[in-house]
Amino acid sequence: MSDKTAELARLAAYSGDPWGANNSYFAHAEKYMDMAWDKNIFPFIDGCDFTHVVDLACGHGRNSTKLLPLATELIGIDIQASNIEVCRTRFATEPKASFLTNSGFDIADVPSGWATLIYTFDAMVHFEPEVVQNYLLDIHRALRPGGRAFMHHSNYTGGRDWRTNPSSRNYMSLEMMRRFVADAGLNLVRQKAINWGSHTDLDGLTLVEKPHSSPTP
Ligand SMILES: C[S@@+](CC[C@H](N)C(=O)[O-])C[C@H]1O[C@@H](n2cnc3c(N)ncnc32)[C@H](O)[C@@H]1O
Structure with missing residues (x-):
């Protein structure tokens, strides 16, 4: 394992x-899904191609319940094997869904060019910036040209340690995300700050698109 891979694995475990x-x-969190979907999420991702969806950091699958009726196939991914087991049980009768454990810093099991939408809500808000950067590079690989990625992320730069920051937010901003997106060879579609609980503009929503012709960054 290279030094970079070992460091990403350490940060992902954190x-x-x-x-x-x-x-x-x-x-x-399950109780708030309908409200989040109706108020913030769906208006932001309406118009995306839901054919092949990745629910990144899927937890117990509350987002997958919203995505599955729109999708032809869905892959849920999480760093925690115990969460993947919960999803496999919850969606056992759903032929469109499969669930996989990952490294915590890439989506290597998603075939290149497979995904039309890579989606992550209420999880990247905790990821270290280096992990977000690495995910974006692999998101570029996994998206089909014209495919999109929806990221709910932190917009908090008041402290470096997510475990002690407000609402467990990691060090990240809308501007940092725009830079990471450009570095990964992705195009910004739209971005906005949103409130989380009583915290004004604590988070960001960012929607990006893989260009139809672009070199691998
Ligand atoms: C707050 S929970 C939210 C889960 C789900 N997105 C939801 O909205 O219910 C955060 C999830 O992110 C996962 N997670 C944390 N760090 C991760 C990483 N580096 N890569 C993939 N999953 C991660 C956790 O295992 C957990 O399932």
């Missing part, structure tokens, strides 16, 4: 370790 399947947050 965001992933607290989220085993027995974390009580999952049941709590």
Whole structure:
């Protein structure tokens, strides 16, 4: 393992370790899914091609319940094997869905050019900036030309440690995300700051598109 890979694995574990399947947050968050989808998410991603969807950092699959009726196929991915087991049980009768554990810094099991939409909500807000950068490079690989990625991310630069920052947000901003997106060879479609709980503009929503012809960054 290279030094870079080892460091990414360490950073990914720092965001992933607290989220085993027995974390009580999952049941709590489930109650807010309809509201988040109707108010913030769907208006932002309406018009995307939902044919082949990746639900990145899927947790217990609350976002997948919204995405599956729109999708032909969905791959849910999470760093925690225990969450993937929850999803496999929850969606056992859903032939369109499959669920995979990943490294925590890439989506290597998604075939190149397969995805029409890579989606992540309420998870990248905790990822270290280096992990976000690496995911974006692999998102470029996994998207088909014209495919899009929707990212709900942090917009907080008041501290470096997500575990002690407000609402567990990592060090990230709208501007940083735009730079990472450009460095990954992706085009910005739209971006906006959103509130989280009582925190004004704590988060960002960013929608990007893979150009129809672009070199691998
Ligand atoms: C707050 S939970 C949210 C889960 C889901 N997105 C939802 O909205 O319910 C954060 C999720 O991110 C996953 N996670 C944390 N760090 C990760 C990483 N580096 N790569 C992939 N998944 C990660 C956790 O295992 C957990 O399932």
